[in-house]
Amino acid sequence: MATATRPGSGKPTPPVNSATTSSAPPGAQRPPLSDRLGAWFRAHTQITSWVGAILVVGAGLFVWTLSTKHRTEEIASRDLQGARFAFENQNYPLAASELAKVIANYSGTNAAAEARILLANARLLEKQPQQAITVLKDFAPGAPQAYRAQAYGLLGAAYEDMGKPRDAGESYENASAAARLDFLKAQMLSDAGRAWTNAGDTTRAVAAYRRIVSEFGKEGIAGEAKVRLGELIKGTAS
Template sequence: MSEIKHPAHLEAEKNPVDELQKFWGRWGKQASYGLLVLAILVAGYFGYKNFISEPKEAEANKAIFRAEEYYREDSTKLALNGDNANPGFLKVISKYSGTKAANLANFYAGSCYLKLGDFNNAVKYLKEFSSPVKQLQIRAYGLLGDAYSELNKKEEALEQYKKAGTYYEKDEVFSPEYLFRCGALYETMGRTQDAIAMYKIIKDKYPSTPRGAEIDKYLARLGVTQ
């Protein structure tokens, strides 16, 4: 009977220590460089966060405070441009770019420009804003719709009104209002069926809101009586 020969790798298991030594002998320099780069990146991230990012956020929050007060007082130009001692929203945006305060300042600046009738700048700054706070994002979409509507960019306005009206259905303050504005704009464009569709959403989903309470008369005007 002939002798059965086993493959070499079954004759004896490889010594893991020997294998590691071989690997390190061949790739040790490259591995060391890789670990060094990783260590530098990790240290850089935490250094940036602790010594640059977080202090900048705190400073930005302090800087925007007076501008927000001016905004609440309806002192629109002071809120936008600041006074001799305090920065306005525009300065916060330019000086503290990348911070949460600067992002919020984009919303405020867009709103200020809308009040001042500068609709192009309103669009510019509102488009730069985004927020995980749903009601605030609804408001930003709605203000964008208003700005586009004032610029007679009706399709863009409709898009933003739809976003505002459908972004967060649980909201009963802004959602029905912007659905209504969307429907009203459709009416001015002669798109009756689209207007009816918007008004029906209000009737079905927001019957207890101010817009919901009066929506039947707008539907009746368009021939819908049920």
């Protein structure tokens, strides 16, 4: 292998080893991840500042939303108490007026949902089934789970009062499906059976009563369902 000589000295210059020119000696370890992340953040201070600001603002908005919702629920509950007092004292016109205000002012709250249930009750007690239907028809399908069965049950009663047993039967069956307790499921099915019978739909009436007997046989209303079922089957056979 040829060697270079230093100018003017005649002495050979040692050959350059390429391994000695690499950036890191063999076997050298990379810096820890925490150090590398720290270096990246120091090199990108503007980006990290923006990210931090966004996180702080987001957290603040979340807390503010929760706080506002909580305050709204408290105010709505107080207003609902006054309307409920009028309802319990059978001052239905005043109750209806106050309940309508709760519904309008606090839409989306639990108090507003309960106000709809009470308002529908007030309308039915005042012999105003059409107004009760107006209150419940659009509300019932999307009502909170805790109020859905009641909403459909009252809607069924309103349809019965209006002489619409077929619509009543559908509403009662929806109420049974939404109910959480077996006795209420059975009661709503019994109401559906009555409505279907009045509508002249024996097939659906029989199906409703059979469900009570087969699925809710331990409930008190099962005895009545057996009687109604027997009457319907006997009437069909004759």
